[in-house]
Amino acid sequence: MTAPRATNQTRKRPAPKVRENLPAPQTPEGQLFHYTPYEAAQWTPFSGRTLTNMIARREIGYVFNGRDNYLTGAQIVALAERQTVKPFDKPATSAA
Structure with missing residues (x-):
């Protein structure tokens, strides 16, 4: 007898x-x-599938037209800026 x-x-x-x-x-x-x-x-640090999953989990803002989910250009720019690491600024030295 063999396995299916x-x-x-x-x-x-x-x-x-x-x-x-x-x-x-x-x-x-x-x-x-x-x-x-x-x-x-192509304008975010995420793949298309990751963006789709983030939309499904309601982690990012999106536009729903009744059938499909979309991102506006303003939402893409805000998402990219949120993920951008700003350079560290040294605190100003005080003259004693």
Whole structure:
């Protein structure tokens, strides 16, 4: 008697589509443009899947249009600034 054969039942999903010629989030036209998490990933330190998970856990602000989740350019800039480490400023020495 042999063991039943394992079958791969996982469904492969197609790669998410990323539009071309997107405006940069820092530009005036990009501030209110809606980016998918996979499109926004190129301007953040996170992958598209990580951004999708952060949206699902409500860790970051996003736009919901009734079907899909989007990030505006302003939200992308704020997220990138929040993750940026500022250089340390030495305290001013006082003259004694």
